[in-house]
Amino acid sequence: MTDPQVGMFMLGLFIFIIMLGFPIAFTLIAMGVGFGFYAYYTPGQPILDNRIFSLLVQKTFEVTSNDVLTAVPLFLFMGYVVERANILDRLFRSLQIAAKNVPGSLAVATLLTCAMFATATGIVGAVVTLMGLLAFPAMLRAGYDVKLSAGVVCAGGCLGILIPPSILLIVYAATAGISAVKLYAAAMIPGFLLASLYVVYVIGRAILNPALCPKLPAEETNVPLAEVVRTLLTSFFPLAALILSVLGAILLGLATPSEAAGAGALASLVLAAAYGALNFTMLRDSVFLTARATAMVCYLFIGSWTFASVFALLGGQGVIERFFLGLNLSPTMFLIFTQAIIFLLGWPLEWTEIIIIFVPIFLPLLDNFGIDPIFFGILVALNTQTAFNTPPVAMAAFYLKGVAPPHVTLADIFKGALPFVFMVFLSMALVYIFPGLALWLPDYLYTPR
Amino acid sequence: MTRFLFFIDSLSAWVGKAFAWLILVLTFGVSYEVFVRYVLGRPTTWAFDMSYINYGALFLMAGAYTLSRNGHVRADVVYRFWRPRMQASMDLALYILFFLPAVVAFMYSGWLYAGASIQFREVSIFSPAGVPVFPLKALIPVTGALLLCQGVAEVIRCILCIRSGRWPQRLHDVEEIEAQLLREREAGAAEPSAHEGTGV
Numbered sequence: 001m002t003d004p005q006v007g008m009f010m011l012g013l014f015i016f017i018i019m020l021g022f023p024i025a026f027t028l029i030a031m032g033v034g035f036g037f038y039a040y041y042t043p044g045q046p047i048l049d050n051r052i053f054s055l056l057v058q059k060t061f062e063v064t065s066n067d068v069l070t071a072v073p074l075f076l077f078m079g080y081v082v083e084r085a086n087i088l089d090r091l092f093r094s095l096q097i098a099a100k101n102v103p104g105s106l107a108v109a110t111l112l113t114c115a116m117f118a119t120a121t122g123i124v125g126a127v128v129t130l131m132g133l134l135a136f137p138a139m140l141r142a143g144y145d146v147k148l149s150a151g152v153v154c155a156g157g158c159l160g161i162l163i164p165p166s167i168l169l170i171v172y173a174a175t176a177g178i179s180a181v182k183l184y185a186a187a188m189i190p191g192f193l194l195a196s197l198y199v200v201y202v203i204g205r206a207i208l209n210p211a212l213c214p215k216l217p218a219e220e221t222n223v224p225l226a227e228v229v230r231t232l233l234t235s236f237f238p239l240a241a242l243i244l245s246v247l248g249a250i251l252l253g254l255a256t257p258s259e260a261a262g263a264g265a266l267a268s269l270v271l272a273a274a275y276g277a278l279n280f281t282m283l284r285d286s287v288f289l290t291a292r293a294t295a296m297v298c299y300l301f302i303g304s305w306t307f308a309s310v311f312a313l314l315g316g317q318g319v320i321e322r323f324f325l326g327l328n329l330s331p332t333m334f335l336i337f338t339q340a341i342i343f344l345l346g347w348p349l350e351w352t353e354i355i356i357i358f359v360p361i362f363l364p365l366l367d368n369f370g371i372d373p374i375f376f377g378i379l380v381a382l383n384t385q386t387a388f389n390t391p392p393v394a395m396a397a398f399y400l401k402g403v404a405p406p407h408v409t410l411a412d413i414f415k416g417a418l419p420f421v422f423m424v425f426l427s428m429a430l431v432y433i434f435p436g437l438a439l440w441l442p443d444y445l446y447t448p449r
Numbered sequence: 450m451t452r453f454l455f456f457i458d459s460l461s462a463w464v465g466k467a468f469a470w471l472i473l474v475l476t477f478g479v480s481y482e483v484f485v486r487y488v489l490g491r492p493t494t495w496a497f498d499m500s501y502i503n504y505g506a507l508f509l510m511a512g513a514y515t516l517s518r519n520g521h522v523r524a525d526v527v528y529r530f531w532r533p534r535m536q537a538s539m540d541l542a543l544y545i546l547f548f549l550p551a552v553v554a555f556m557y558s559g560w561l562y563a564g565a566s567i568q569f570r571e572v573s574i575f576s577p578a579g580v581p582v583f584p585l586k587a588l589i590p591v592t593g594a595l596l597l598c599q600g601v602a603e604v605i606r607c608i609l610c611i612r613s614g615r616w617p618q619r620l621h622d623v624e625e626i627e628a629q630l631l632r633e634r635e636a637g638a639a640e641p642s643a644h645e646g647t648g649v
Contacts, residue, residue, distance in 0.1 A: 017543070017547070018523075018524045019524060019526070019527060020527070020528065020539050020543065021523045021524060021525045021526075021527060021528025021529075021531075021536070021539065021540075022523065022539070022540065022543040022547065022548075023516070023521035023522065023523055023548075024521070024522055024523065024524060025521050025522070026521065026547060026548050026551060026552075027543075027547060029551045029555065030546075030547035030548060030550065030551035031547075033550070033551050033554045033555075034550075034551075048557070052554075053554060053557060053558035053561065054558060054561075054562070056554060056555060056558050057555075057558040057559055057561070057562040057589060060509075060555075060559070060589055061562070061586065061589070063505075064501065064504070064505030064508075064509065064585060065501045065505065065575075066501070067497065067500075067501065069504070070475075070500045070501055070504045072504075073472055073475065073504055073507060073508065074472075074475060074476065074479065077472050077476065083626060084626075123625075125625060125626070125627035125628075126625065126626040126627050128627070129626060129627040129630045129631065130626065130630075133630065254487060255483060255487070258479060258500060259479055259482065259483050261479075262475065262476050262478070262479025262480050262482075262483065262500075263479070263480050263483045265472075265476040265480075266476055266477070266480040269476075284623070285623040287466075287469045287470055287472055287473070288465075288466055288469050288622070288623050289623060289625060290469065290472050291465055291466070291468065291469030291472070291507060291508070291511035291514065291515075292465075292511060292514065292515045292518060292520045293520075294504075294507060294508040294511065295465075295508045295509075295511035295512050295514070295515040295520070295521075296515055296520055296521055296522055297508075298508040299508075299512055299515075299521060300522070347526075348524055348526040349524055350522060352522055353522065353524065392526055393524075393525075393526050399627050399631070402627075402630070402631035402634055402635070403630055403631065403634055
């Protein structure tokens with residue numbers, strides 16, 4: 001076999017092995033070491049002199065000294081602390097009474113609560129399960145349509161990985177070697193666009209078919225304005241201030257993402273203290289979970305960077321490039337083709353594997369088609385929203401099913417989430433047709449004039 | 450055998466948790482830098498070194514702990530439908546064929562790398578502050594050794610499962626909110642082997 005053939009065999013074998021369910025990070029490291037040993041081997045060389053060993057440890061150190069990835073544990077920590085800060089109930093309650101006059105008010109409040117809480121925590125599973133226990137039963141009690149209610153919780157809960165400061169964007173920036181700050185700026189408008197599309201969709205459905213979202217009984221909506229303002233001030237605004245200060249510091253170029261994340265983590269501790277939720281148990285839980293989630297992400301990076309170096313060394317990357325260039329695709333076709341692959345990968349995989357392992361295969365090709373990696377990143381970030389709601393590995397749907405009343409079936413949840421998946425496609429199309437949605441803000445903020 | 454298994458689990462967890470607290474050092478260190486740089490206008494020279502060394506140590510040393518919690522992400526689309534015995538057989542084969550050799554390579558290469566770094570007391574190249582970086586590099590072979598121990602523990606877990614047909618209980622530990630809520634919901638019918646997911 002020639003080296004490029006070995007490279008393609010390596011990729012094929014890798015896909016086969018991960019489908020067997022073995023931890024992916026170690027599959028990558030093992031295959032990187034094994035195939036790297038072969039790639040670097042020259043006859044007569046002592047076994048322990050092989051250069052793969054220095055490659056492996058260099059990649060490890062690159063991950064540990066990456067300035068963008070430093071933000072990952074800090075954002076995770078901030079998320080775990082906010083998650084445990086006793087804020088969700090108040091937030092939902094305040095948005096619910098603030099939105100009382102909007103058609104489908106409970107569903108709209110759920111979406112806004114999800115979007116906001118998910119943005120602050122960046123953790124999908126917790127948002128979906130917590131809202132599944134809080135907002136979902138509230139909507140069912142009020143007589144809301146089961147499918148619509150389920151779709152709202154699933155779709156809203158995933159927004160946190162899209163709207164900055166999201167960890168997905170940090171991970172993409174580290175993978176692509178681009179500025180996390182610019183990527184954040186680029187994701188702002190598409191993130192809010194998608195959230196608004198969700199809200200518009202829900203209000204539209206509620207107006208067209210009021211039976212889906214019956215009006216709440218008067219005693220629940222009859223809240224004096226002063227009360228509405230008070231609850232907003234004590235729940236909505238502190239969290240909004242936290243998010244906006246973290247984001248503002250990054251976007252205005254005042255601080256790097258990891259600096260903003262550090263200050264945000266500190267602010268979240270203050271917030272938790274203000275809500276009387278800061279104690280040793282919650283701090284300890286947040287600390288330990290942060291360590292585990294960080295290790296999960298960063299070991300994937302060690303594996304992926306080692307694997308990718310060996311794959312390129314064997315010439316596998318070259319084969320893929322020639323294959324794509326040989327197809328004579330137009331940039332549009334290339335974008336559709338790659339996004340379709342990423343969409344399909346979202347069925348069996350989660351976003352971490354997609355961004356860290358598979359996106360790097362496409363990144364070197366972007367130049368040939370004149371596609372901006374930031375623009376591509378925004379499309380990928382939108383696209384991975386679908387990964388949580390498409391079977392068979394629809395994490396959001398399964399989390400909701402796990403906490404939902406028994407009469408709610410998985411099929412209901414999937415059907416409910418489907419229109420929101422279409423909203424994601426719509427937003428991707430809009431970003432594609434109007435690239436300015438993604439590129440205008442970073443351009444405006446960071447082009448010297 | 451179970452006692453030996455739990456001994457390794459607790460060792461990995463203890464080390465991982467001890468280093469996990471570095472997140473507080475990282476949070477306060479970075480916040481301090483933000484304060485002195487943007488408020489007082491006097492940035493430190495060591496802030497970046499401090500942050501990556503803490504972050505690196507934190508996640509490296511949590512690797513074995515995460516493995517002991519089954520927290521490293523799997524593509525479990527097929528895996529989750531297998532019987533425990535089938536899961537364990539496949540895992541066992543791949544731990545022996547893939548994991549253990551890879552981790553030995555990791556330990557060996559880390560050993561050479563750290564050795565050279567310790568020998569001349571290497572300092573960080575990212576700033577003039579001369580922050581020592583050799584302790585971080587020295588953690589790489591230690592990580593390898595911990596992962597190797599934990600890998601042996603996972604092999605034992607697989608063997609126990611193949612013998613008895615069900616996954617042995619893991620030590621109790623903090624769970625993600627969703628995992629905890631889901632478990633409370635279906636108390637009894639839970640499958641402790643299912644990959645915990647991280648939900649991020």
